[in-house]
Amino acid sequence: MARRVAVVPGDGIGREVIPAAVRVIGGLGLGLEFDVVAAGAERFLATGQALSDDEFGRLTDADAILLGAIGDPRVTDPAYTAQTLGRIRGELDLYANVRPARLLDQRLSPLRDPGRRPVDLVVVRENTEGLYTSLGGRLRPGTPAETALQQHISTYHGVSRVIAHAFSIARTEVVMAGKANAMPHAGALWQRCWDEARAAHPGVPARQLAIDACALHMITDPPRFDVIVAENCFGDILSDIAAGLAGGLGLAPSANLNPGTGRGMFEPVHGSAPDIAGTGAANPVAAIRTGALMLAHLGFPAEAEALEAAAADAVRCRECTPDAGGSLSTGQATAAVARRLG
Secondary structure, eight states, X not given: OOOEEEEEEESTTHHHHHHHHHHHHHTTOOOOEEXXXXXXXXXXXXXXXXXOHHHHHHHHHSXXXXXXXXXXXXXXXXXXXXXIIIHHHHHTTOOEEXXXXXXXXXXXXXXXXXXXXXXXXXXXXXXXXXXXXXXXXXXXXXXXTOXXXXXXXXXXXXXXXXXXXXXXXXXXXXXXXXXXXXXXXXXXXXXXXXXXXHXXXXXXXXXXXXXXXXXXHXXXXXXXXXXXXXXXXXXXXXXXXXXXXXXXXXXOOOEEEETTTTXXXXXXXXXXXXXXXXXXXXXXXXXXXXXHHHHHXXXXXXXXXXXXXXXXXXXXXXXXXXXXXOOOOHHHHHHHHHHHTO
């Protein structure tokens, strides 16, 4: 039976780079079926509903989800994100946001010292808890006495499983980044789960770093890192640092996974970038590399490796968009990757 991929182009440049990635993946002849789900800001603005229950059912039934970007400056209602990204990640319980960062070419590094430039690490971000659960509220909004409360939540179930996943994919080491000295309650729970995971994986080197120290060492000596695991907000920040060290968000892929159920949603790290949407300047490489992560997840490791290699070679040869040092349009950069796949 053919594998089915639910495709959500989303907003802004997502509607340009996701179709580009689908064209390249489709050219591999793997027999995948692509089911396009037109959820996005345009519909939300018109109807107040971004994703219907029937469409969510199509996402649930798919073997994988390929998503572009959710976000439009015209939409300020938090219900939009809750109906789309929030619902997909939450109801499918995609608890591990896995963001690999690998430097594709020396010229893309912002670091002066060539010896410190090599980046090949993975940030594993807890994806369902932390500061991004929307727990909290505001008291007396709009007045001089306005008070806001934003709550962090960590559970033993959520923390233990994301740390376990980080250990399961480690090649050389796992680092846990946190802030237990300033967050003693959550820190104690993370420490308990960390100690149990280390005991369960005695052959895997592991160390802890404060989140600020981790960010500093990632910039000053990125080759020291293999896998970093952190709570939702911390992981979000660290993964963007990693992407910057590896050439920018236009090259950065990610996967939202539930390793237990096998469900996965794959999305480039960059947002909808409304400032360049429709200009032909959007970099398709992040979406294409995200497609490679998806292919590996679907059981096509050789094709995933070939896709990653083709994208990397195109960037190294400057057959890419201006943000990565080339002069090509989105379509031309997509074609450059496709040519390398034969």
